Amino acid sequence: MIRFIAKRLGSGLVVLFVVSAFTFFLLYISSGSIARNILGDQATAEQVALKEHELGLDQPLLVRYFAWVVDALSGNLGASWFTSEPVANSLATRIPVTMTMVFAAMILIAICAALIGVLAAVKRGWVDRVVQVGAIIGDSIPGFVIGVILVTILAIQLGLFPATSTISPDSGAGAWVYSMALPVIALLINGVTGGAQQIRSAVIKQLERDYVRTLRSRGIGEREILFKHVLRSAAPAGLTVLSLQLIGMLGGVVIIEQIFALPGMGPLAVAATGQSDLPVVMGVVMYTVVVVIVVNLLVDILNGWLNPKVRVS
């Protein structure tokens, strides 16, 4: 098991390295007029040249990349070209906001999707119909449109929730949870409809397996078969579904934070993208990839624990 984890961790680091290199070259290869953009149209050619030198843009791409890697390994991701704030600092203040939302939404998705999906698979009938229709509706409306609709109706028209959620955690847990409720709901609706549908199929697939019939023939009760055997076998599929949803959510949360004016990664990423503030964009990509790698590693470990074939060999 330890070798298995080490191997997974190693391949995660390789992915991190590859993605960082690829992103770096992609970002900087077309960055001819960066200094001009920063200084504005009035800047003289000397000023532009000076700025380029200051940013290290006059050096070869490969040299710059390795300098970036060396800095990044010591925790220095560079500084924003526009605000001069160190990227690592901006990330540190914003990641907690975003991650709280993402993980709150993921936990709720896991619970709701599993409950609804299993119920639909076992009971069929109307629950199943609702899940099927819900999945189609969820697939049809993008998450951010749901967010916009929720704000418009619940916050602005009915005034049930605050329309923007800029409350800090210091102003009391209750108020904070209340202010975060709407963005989290907006984040999780697609996840629940899609996840329930896929967990349903995974459970049905397991229920049709031969060993379930044999367990029944041995006199094992339906409940025990469901909770001990079927759910365990369906869990890897469910985990994969959830991890893919989490990857998608790292993108979706950017728009949701923008809608609710939350001080998370979203506004930082959007502003940096709009201005081509490349060190910040690079930082955002790195944060995302690290989160994905960690989550995938956790999923791999959980799957290894669930599946003796992986665990034993």
Add this chain to the structure above:
Amino acid sequence: MSDSVETAAVAAATSAATSAAGQSGTVVRSTVLRRLFRNPLSLVAMTLLLAISLLAVLAPVLAPFDQNYANIAKTLAAPDSVNILGTDSAGRDVWSRLLFGAQLTLLSALLCAGVAIGIGLPAGLIAGYYAGKFEAVSNWVVSILMSLPGLIVLLTIRAAFGPSVWISMIAFGILISPSYFRLTRTAVQSVRNELYVDAARVSGLSDLSIIARHIFSVVRAPIIIQTAAIAGVAIAIQSGLEFLGLGDPTKSTWGVMLSEGFKNVYLNPTLLFWPALAMALTIGGLVLLGNAIRDALEDGEKIKHRRGKGAAKATAPAAGAARGTGQQTTAAPAAARPSRKSVAAVVPGTEHHLIKVTNLGVGYPQADGSIKKAVDDVSFHVDRGEILGIVGESGSGKSQTAFSILGLLPDNARIVAGSIQFDGCYTVAPGEDSVNQERLSKLRGKRISYIPQEPMSNLDPAFTIGYQLVTPMVRVLGITKAEARKRALKLLADVGMVNPERTFAAYPHEVSGGMAQRVLIAGAISCEPDLVIADEPTTALDVTVQADVLDLLRELQQRLNIGVILVTHNFGVVADLCDRVAVMQDGRLVEEGPVREILRNPREPYTQTLLASMLEGKEPMSMLVSTLQKEPVA
């Protein structure tokens, strides 16, 4: 959000690919098209998408204004005869912008899907057909691409290359191409080793023409489904990017309109409504169309799941008709044995049979309301210490009969006629349309047990063999775990395990098929049942192992004096093991009697055919002799 849609589509489309693989391309297409046009949902979806596409194509003609024409004097206006949907905060016509938005949105979705197909399809074909290094490398690239959130990648692309819808959609097409890759690769792998592909190869067709002719026809339909899903995802993510204000400001898109509406949500919330509706209708249309194609590809005869009372109505006529054939009298409550908690008493004089099946009919309700019979008017009985062989070719209904006795028929199966009684009690009373699970659940495991056909798939891979032997004993016999463990070890030794301790601690994937089958036999006899139903217990095993397993079965049966129903298609096994034999064909019992009699003088032509095909080139009598000598023949 996008990725979950994608995985769902992959799964759906892949299964569709497999189901379509067996049929030839043109047949699939014509029946699928017919089913599509008969499905109201797909008609709605197709009409919707067609209408939106027409509006998009005709946008320059239909739109009364240019997308960027602003009438500053008339901002946020309500709908009137000039601006039929009103104007936005810059005084631009909402209807015109919606039309041009449709144009851009659909084109960008097409571009994205096109790029994704252009990369994913050839790569998947090559990886699936040739495998090797190319597959390894592309799998690795796929795993990286799939772990990148789409929107973050698009933000990066935007930061590097500026606001272009086309560049971002090409990038997203590349990012999402793994879904086509995986789909194609799986489909190709599933047909690569099919006989008709081999035949094409042998007959000298080049790889290219094999791919074009045989393999492409298999992946075509799943790709259409996938494209519907991908187009929807592309529209969502592209609108998201535009919503964030990172798109091309000179172009009208639904995302920009939504963002514009959101900025003015306090002044005119209807501005939000139109682009949101357009998006939901377009993506919804695509989702519905994809679902409809998938449904059409999957077995069209499959019907919606029904359970309990709802289904009873559907089968009532058939059950009623069957009841008329002779079982009516048994429903009368005469001579009920008060000690037994059964609904109806069995026919007097038949109580001593361990199991008695009377005029059994099993059917599956079809989409058109009719019932397809899998078992029809089957009667037989088994007594204690007796082995009955049920013989027939695949699809003759022998397994269905066995599962009705066990009460383990698939959920959609119905008992359409007849009755089953076990030890003097009905488990299926005359007139009942399903097995009485309440009664059977008390019998299963304890008094009736089951040996399955395929050893590996019948053990739960996640639990040790020991656990799977111990738990039923604890549950059924109510003994302690320690006691059950002791018995399990003894059982494993009984079924011929050299090292019971090691097998006990092993997971199913750590033992061979023959060992797994012995484990299943041990499980079947662990609670000392009266009746064992063995469904082709040796079919999946090597010939040498088959003989051992049959010996084991016979020895256990004689030692424990249990009744056995042995479902098989092999007359050799029957001759070797059984006392009596029942021959089934097309769901009907054609002949039944003592083994010797039937082997010597088969009356039915079908039995004769079966025997002729099984015993060709052998001395029929030698098999009977071998029964006496206890030499396995199988």
